[in-house]
Amino acid sequence: MPRWAIWLAFIACTNETQIGIDVPTSRAPFLQAPPEADPVEDIILQMVSPEVDILWVIDPSCSMGPYQDALAANFPSFIRYFLESDLDWHVGVTSTDMDGVLEDGSLGRLRRVDGDAWLTSETPDPVQRFAEIANLGTAGSSSERGTSAVHSALTDRLLTDNLGFLRPEAAVHTIVISDESNQIADGEPHFDKWVRWYETLKASPDLRTFSAIVGPLGVDYERASSRIGGAVWPINTEEWDVVLERLGFRAAGIHREFFLTRHPIPETIEVWMELDGIPHRTKEYVTQQLEPVRIDAYGRRVGHYEYRADRNSIHLEQTPPDTTEVVRIKYLASEGY
Numbered sequence: 001m002p003r004w005a006i007w008l009a010f011i012a013c014t015n016e017t018q019i020g021i022d023v024p025t026s027r028a029p030f031l032q033a034p035p036e037a038d039p040v041e042d043i044i045l046q047m048v049s050p051e052v053d054i055l056w057v058i059d060p061s062c063s064m065g066p067y068q069d070a071l072a073a074n075f076p077s078f079i080r081y082f083l084e085s086d087l088d089w090h091v092g093v094t095s096t097d098m099d100g101v102l103e104d105g106s107l108g109r110l111r112r113v114d115g116d117a118w119l120t121s122e123t124p125d126p127v128q129r130f131a132e133i134a135n136l137g138t139a140g141s142s143s144e145r146g147t148s149a150v151h152s153a154l155t156d157r158l159l160t161d162n163l164g165f166l167r168p169e170a171a172v173h174t175i176v177i178s179d180e181s182n183q184i185a186d187g188e189p190h191f192d193k194w195v196r197w198y199e200t201l202k203a204s205p206d207l208r209t210f211s212a213i214v215g216p217l218g219v220d221y222e223r224a225s226s227r228i229g230g231a232v233w234p235i236n237t238e239e240w241d242v243v244l245e246r247l248g249f250r251a252a253g254i255h256r257e258f259f260l261t262r263h264p265i266p267e268t269i270e271v272w273m274e275l276d277g278i279p280h281r282t283k284e285y286v287t288q289q290l291e292p293v294r295i296d297a298y299g300r301r302v303g304h305y306e307y308r309a310d311r312n313s314i315h316l317e318q319t320p321p322d323t324t325e326v327v328r329i330k331y332l333a334s335e336g337y
Contacts, residue, residue, distance in 0.1 A: 051087070052090070052170055053172045054090065055092050055173070056091070056174075059146070060145060068136060073129045077244040083126070089127070113129055138308075150176075171251075177214070181217040206253070208228065208229070218232075233247075257316075264333060268331045273326075306320075314327075
């Protein structure tokens with residue numbers, strides 16, 4: 001059976017944790033269409049950049065040992081989307097240490113292993129290499145300055161230690177891991193200025209994200225993710241494999257959530273996936289209508305997507321197939337929007 005057909009036949013029981021910061025809940029739309037209203041059709045392409053640069057910023061302070069171990073152990077869940085694709089990727093690691101306590105990987109410098117400052121699709125055994133560079137230890141500065149480390153890594157250090165890491169046409173995704181609050185020293189960009197700077201890295205929001213795996217004190221990182229776009233996950237999670245899989249999925253440029261241009265009458269929503277043929281078989285396009293999620297007689301979630309009114313979006317139940325090119329969503333818009 002073709003992969004897309006298997007996916008479209010997906011029936012599962014799931015209790016998925018929402019990843020990311022929710023936008024504020026909007027007021028409920030009027031569930032009535034204007035007389036003689038024409039259907040709205042949103043056509044959404046899967047935007048995948050052929051080049052992706054990923055910066056990991058890891059807290060090397062005394063309490064971070066177990067989290068560094070969890071990251072290294074579950075990194076295969078993150079990197080598999082890149083190993084299975086034709087993406088041209090860079091993965092680099094620096095730390096929140098802006099005091100220079102660490103000999104390697106501080107002050108925004110990418111950590112080197114065998115002379116290489118970042119991993120690429122040509123790196124032998126990238127999983128093992130990442131485990132080596134992500135193991136920063138716990139002897140770094142206790143002044144965790146994550147946003148300043150990102151700024152240093154992607155500005156001044158690009159002219160020296162990190163030359164060539166950030167590419168003009170590549171998407172850029174930053175992921176911070178810390179169990180402490182973000183600190184900013186005198187002379188370093190304050191939070192609002194830093195957010196504005198990060199947003200200038202790429203013109204399209206689809207080509208830049210800021211994500212964080214943080215503790216309760218990581219308010220700055222959560223705010224940055226909410227404003228820039230990205231995902232937030234609690235650092236004490238027991239689901240590191242799930243966290244990293246979803247971060248990898250997002251960094252690879254593949255989407256499961258699609259935002260609508262108007263507020264719909266939910267019962268009028270129709271969703272199609274347009275697939276670019278079955279690999280090695282045909283070049284013909286395959287269009288398949290998806291089914292909304294419902295609870296069956298056995299209490300299972302059955303279907304392919306759900307409409308999330310608080311985000312005005314369509315959320316797919318499972319990772320779309322690699323051949324997906326276009327998602328088409330047709331509906332009647334409610335009055336008042």
